[in-house]
Amino acid sequence: MMTKKSRNIIIGVIAAIIIIAVGWFSFGKKSGDQKSNHVVTVGIVSETKPKQVIWNKxxxxAKEKYGVTIKIKNFxxxxxxNKAVKSGDIDLNSFQHYAFLKAWNKANHGGVVAIGxxxxxxxxxxxxxxxKxxxxxKGATIAVPNDASNESRALFVLKNAGLIKLRKGKILVSAADVIKTSKNIKVKEVSADxxxxxxxSVDAAVVNNDFAGPAGLGKKQTIFVEPVNKDSLQWVNIICAxxxxxxxxxxxxxVKAYQTAETKRLDKKFYGDMTKPAWDVKF
Structure with a gap:
């Protein structure tokens, strides 16, 4: 017959096993959850070979230095x-500039922010x-895109080139905001493409990169390049969460794994002067 002492010992052992089991599943599960949180999915648009190489690096x-696994999802x-980030389907995205993000947040009630x-x-x-x-x-005619976003950017290019002056205090400008031209420049608005x-048929034109190549425009025809300064900050590409x-x-x-000297080297290798790293530029 089991003594009271023996019964207490068995009960104690069983209780200990239960506590250990509960602790194992609780902390074990927590550890697993923490590990899964070190996988970060980044959304990009129209993945190219250069993008693939840069993100692989x-x-x-990220894996070696920070213990973070990056997974790329192509859109x-x-x-x-942005919809995928806001809904939580992906963690980050890297495809847009500040101006695009601002417009998207305005149209979609916010929810996405730049982190790098x-x-x-x-x-x-x-x-x-x-x-040159x-x-x-004097009296030259310069073509610029006629849609709001691209026209604003083009006019700031002309401002930085010293060809025009713009009304102060505005981020998005149009031809109506040109208050002075150094050579009586005439701005001709046409569609971006x-x-x-x-x-x-004009003296010069500000042309988006997507349309310059097909129009046969390259270094030989370039007379001014958009500088990286406070006027171009809104066109800087970003990583968002x-x-x-x-x-x-x-x-x-x-973000830290992307913002490296190696990324700069690869940008130079693949894009030449068509792309400029902007994370360490003071605006």
Whole structure:
């Protein structure tokens, strides 16, 4: 017959086993959850070979230095990556500049924030008639895109080139905000995809990078390059997260893994002077 003492010992042993089991499953599960939180999914748009190489390098560093695994999710639609971040389907995205994010947040009631800068893709002032900026004559006609966002950017390019002055205090400007021109410059507004095509009928044109190549415009026709300064800050590309996650350590590790000398080297290798790293530029 089991003594009272023996019964107490058995009960104590069983209780101990239960406590250990509960602790194991609780802490074991917690540990597993923490580990899964070190996987960060980054959304990009239209993945190219250069992008793939750059993000692979960043992923390697993130894993080795910060213990964070980066997974890339490719999108073909510019409207999807922000929706995916806001809904929590992905953790971060890297495809847009500040101006695009601001417009998207305004149209979609916010929810996405920038947590780190990447690069800027400077646009250019081209001419087939003149070889340098100082050759632009008085009364010259310069074509710029006529949509609000691209026109504003183009006019700031002309401002930085010293060809016009703009009304102060505005981030988004139009031809109506040109208050002075150094050479009585005439601004001609045309659709963005036509700026390169009208180059022969104007003295110069500010042409978006996507349309410059097809129009046969390159270094030879470039007379001014958009500088990286406070006027071009809104065109700097960024890494974004869901609002409230700005200080997430794993997300910041991804930013640090991207913002490296190796990324600069690869940008130079693949894009030449068409892309400029912008994370360590003072605006």
């Amino acid at each position: 960043a992923a390697k560093l 073909t639609d510019y409207n999807q990556p 800068r990447t690069e800027i893709n400077p646009i250019r002032l081209y001419s087939k008639k003149y070889h 900026l100082s050759d632009i004559p 036509q700026c390169g095509r009208v180059i022969n 869901k609002k409230g996650q700005e200080k997430n350590k794993d997300y910041q590790a991804v």
